[in-house]
Amino acid sequence: MYAPRCRPRLRPLPAIILLRFLFFPSHRRNPRLPRIPLRSPAEKLVGALLNAAVFVALVTAVTFLLVLLYYYNFTGFLKAYMRFSAFFVLASMGGSILISFLRRFSLPLDAPSALLLIFNFSVIGFLSVFSNAVPILVRQSYMVALAIIVAAWFTKLPEWTTWILLVALAIYDLAAVLCPRGPLRILLNLASSRDEELPALIYESRPTISLVSSERGRDQPESSWSDLSSSLGFSEQDNELESTRGIRLGLGDFIFYSVLVGRAAMYDLMTVYACFIAILSGLGFTLILLSIYRHALPALPISITLGVVFYFLTRLVLEPFVVGASMSLVMF
Numbered sequence: 001m002y003a004p005r006c007r008p009r010l011r012p013l014p015a016i017i018l019l020r021f022l023f024f025p026s027h028r029r030n031p032r033l034p035r036i037p038l039r040s041p042a043e044k045l046v047g048a049l050l051n052a053a054v055f056v057a058l059v060t061a062v063t064f065l066l067v068l069l070y071y072y073n074f075t076g077f078l079k080a081y082m083r084f085s086a087f088f089v090l091a092s093m094g095g096s097i098l099i100s101f102l103r104r105f106s107l108p109l110d111a112p113s114a115l116l117l118i119f120n121f122s123v124i125g126f127l128s129v130f131s132n133a134v135p136i137l138v139r140q141s142y143m144v145a146l147a148i149i150v151a152a153w154f155t156k157l158p159e160w161t162t163w164i165l166l167v168a169l170a171i172y173d174l175a176a177v178l179c180p181r182g183p184l185r186i187l188l189n190l191a192s193s194r195d196e197e198l199p200a201l202i203y204e205s206r207p208t209i210s211l212v213s214s215e216r217g218r219d220q221p222e223s224s225w226s227d228l229s230s231s232l233g234f235s236e237q238d239n240e241l242e243s244t245r246g247i248r249l250g251l252g253d254f255i256f257y258s259v260l261v262g263r264a265a266m267y268d269l270m271t272v273y274a275c276f277i278a279i280l281s282g283l284g285f286t287l288i289l290l291s292i293y294r295h296a297l298p299a300l301p302i303s304i305t306l307g308v309v310f311y312f313l314t315r316l317v318l319e320p321f322v323v324g325a326s327m328s329l330v331m332f
Contacts, residue, residue, distance in 0.1 A: 048160035052168040059172065063183040070190060070199065078199035079130050086129045086146060086201065091122040094149045129201065136204065143203045143251055151258035155266070162263050163308065169256060170304040177298040188296055201251040253299040260307045267315060270322070274314040278306035
């Protein structure tokens, strides 16, 4: 009923994951660096749990602070903070990645030109956030760029920390959206009661919705899609506004989807394919649940859970079977 309309929303996710895999496939250890003494699995697990706990606690504290500022109508400050965050990510983190990219492929570019390129790229991204004058395609491109840049830095974390952190963030997302006193739930309710847009980095897609929806018995699909959009927690004034705004998804969801695939890319292509399919399947299940329950649901838990399960099943079960069958000439 609404699957054809969901297809445009799923397009940026494969693009982000594909670009993340192509440009940052792996981070191999430099043999000239001093070797760190090996730790036992128990020590790695304890360290990963501590790292994940600290990160989730920091995210929770910052989210409650943002809710407090939004509650007292510091919307201008929040938008300025989001613009500064986008500029900082594009200029510093994106600039570092650009320099590494130029060195890796030995591309000739002098320092002044590189600085000017990074500055112009960052300023346009700074202006595109929360600006209706910027074309939607430019805004979407910068959201994709932000997701790739942040995901590239997250994959530099240790392997155990990355997997524990992804699971912890999925649990946090579940609690923050579904709990009555969860920070994201409070934020969504405040935005809905004020009929305002959330001051956050959100990917926005423009749907293709026919304005003549009452002909040939198409009223029910249109109302179902409107309910699906409103279940994400974003306010809409009427059906006409819904047809121009489209559906939205938090940028953090794209980031951690690509972090999972980026970590899988450090092992094997087979794990990349498995995680990619798992994430898309989880996002599809989430959209189905949104149409059923008609209220805000987190986008991370199902996709991250399927991705982690598929990764370890592929790495521990499927890959040894395929490699053994290939070496035995059973499968080519």
